[in-house]
Amino acid sequence: MFRRALGKTVGFVGYTIQYGCIAHCAFEYIGEFVSCTGPSMEPTITSNDIVFSERISRHLYRIEKGDIVIAKSPSDPKMNICKRVIGLEGDKVCTSSPSDVFTTHDYVPKGHVWLEGDNLRNSTDSRSYGPVPYALIRGRVCLKLWPLNNFGPLNESPNERIPRSS
């Protein structure tokens, strides 16, 4: 009687561990669902949208300029940020705001990326905290899931911030 109950409990625990590990592998290496809050990516992603971010490009080091990525915040690793990649390592990016008289440029250091939100006026991004190490990137946003009337892949950047590669 006890032995049967014990056997069933052990079986149950075993199945839970197995499915938990499969879930971890799926979320870590394939993709996850993310709910974005905040106005920094408008009009591409509005607040309280649900998007799907895939992890495969990040693990294969294939994040490209113009991709929207989810990354860990450099100042608080428990918070995530959703921004667009404006420059990869070695690219020249514009660090000044449009209201400055002189435009300053900088080069993105090795192993880092330059992130900016689409809503330039209302976004804290690399213009405040500098280039972000590549390893803080979690995944690339590829599909918008909610609201349903906007379902589908995401648009290109509405700003002219991505420098043409030279």
Add this chain to the structure above:
Amino acid sequence: MAQQTRFGRKYLKAFVSGFFVAVPVTVTVLDRLAYVARVDGASMQPSLNPEGGHSSDVVLLNRWSVRNYRVQRGDVVSVVSPKNPQQKIIKRVIALEGDFIKTLGYKNRYVRVPDGHLWIEGDHHGHSFDSNSFGPVSRGLLHGRASHIIWPPNIEDKKELADFRVRRLQLMQAHLANVP
């Protein structure tokens, strides 16, 4: 003949189902619990790789203890290199966010470690690619905390860990600059 096909199929089925159990569990354990890594280079001498050259120490990296990105001053940790995301580097945490630190060869002589960042240094000053070269590292880059030396297994294993703690106190006194 039919018996052999049946056995073959049964074996294949057992193999595939075992594979689908073993691989996710192993991957999850390596990602969340513990990781074993070989230490290359001389940047952490004499704590790690004291002989250098041919023998490389193997350490156990505890990934569960950094799941909340909390480490203490003096811990030996592995972080993803900010200059090369495919490489992990093992260094010692010298200062946490908010500390003022006196640097060795960095562009600024005194640095206040920004929020959410750490200052890491190798024990072998001058032979170490650490925060003195690339500045403070973000806590999100933490990979694991080195808790034990697995190889070489010597009876002085406990002494090694105690050395970590003694070094922690020495380093705290040496590096934390008293700014009036």
